[in-house]
Amino acid sequence: MPSVDSNSYVHENAQAPPPPPQAPQHFGFGAPQGYAFQYSQCTGRRKALLIGINYFGQRGQLRGCINDVRNMSSYLVENFGYKREDMVILTDDQQNPMSQPTKQNILRAMHWLVKEARSNDSLFFHYSGHGGQTKDLDGDEEDGFDEVIYPVDFRQVGHITDDEMHRIMVRPLQSGVRLTAIFDSCHSGTALDLPYIYSTQGILKEPNLAKEAGQGLLGVISAYSQGDLSGVANNIMGFFKKATGGEDAHARAVATKTSPADVIMLSGSKDDQTSFVLPFPYLTYYLHIT
Known part of the structure; x- marks a missing residue:
């Protein structure tokens, strides 16, 4: 943890975290291995x-x-x-x-x-x-x-x-x-x-397209049971969009962002x-x- 009087990581007590590693880091399990980032040492402006x-x-x-x-x-x-x-x-x-x-x-x-x-x-x-x-x-x-x-x-x-x-x-x-x-x-x-995107446990979260598509299908069934034809149409569109387009969107985001x-x-x-x-x-x- 940096102190008020310094821009660098310092060990003021036994509970202070160590400085971050200086080598390039990968994003974790599930991320493409070709991508890496570099931690800041927080010594600059x-x-x-x-x-x-x-x-x-x-x-x-x-x-x-x-x-x-x-x-x-x-x-x-x-x-x-x-x-x-x-x-x-x-x-x-x-x-x-x-x-x-x-x-x-x-x-x-x-x-x-x-x-x-x-x-x-x-x-x-x-x-x-x-x-x-x-x-x-x-x-x-x-x-x-x-x-x-x-x-x-x-x-x-x-x-x-x-x-x-x-x-x-x-x-x-x-x-x-x-x-x-x-x-x-x-x-x-x-x-x-x-x-x-990481969970609070530090685990990289991957899109669960099957789950999301299944939720969309439940929406179709629910709308139909209530006689909501416009809701059926909207949920069907969302169902196919998540089932077919989510994976491409995630790959595009990884490649460009x-x-x-x-x-x-x-x-x-x-x-x-x-x-x-x-x-x-x-x-x-x-x-x-x-």
Whole structure:
């Protein structure tokens, strides 16, 4: 665990974890052996982008997102050696137009976060706000939907897709750069389009296409039994889509979205789930074990 006064891993007590290995690492059992990533030693520069949107005066207004950002900012400064001057904070309670979480400002800040990142740097991204899904257009989603986040002005300029966030914040990273991302939003399980998903036991999770297709078939039967013909049609389409397209989508994601950098993402919900409010210590618990 890095100390407040140093950007490196230090052994302040017997419980401190050892430094990460310096050799290239594979993604674990089940991942293609031709792909590898490099851990960051966290000895370089630290930068953070924190976004919290309460959507004041809008339908679906939230209450705790700005407070999440304030807590996360303090947590990073007090425990991980981040400096305020190396943070960009976008919240919709600020008067400065450049600090508003508009789509333009968010995209600009994402580019800033990864600009000139080098091996052993530590980058941190936090988003707290509304999330959703939209139709996948490039065939890399097993369920047929891209995950999105909603800027404060999304009703005027639209959302930001996981494809775009991956292109800006993950694809440019070289081997040995650490990016830790937290999405506290609905439908955020794969919000960065990282192709490898791990269980809480550290086991690489592979898509269970047979199970998913079977669930779709149960949906067909359920809709038919209730006389819902439109539901039958929709569930049949989903059944064939999962049975035939999921494997191709997963292979495409692995081939196009695997990064040599040290990228970790924690989400508040699966792609098909909505979020509920969690106390801040829940997030700190997961940060301590990564």
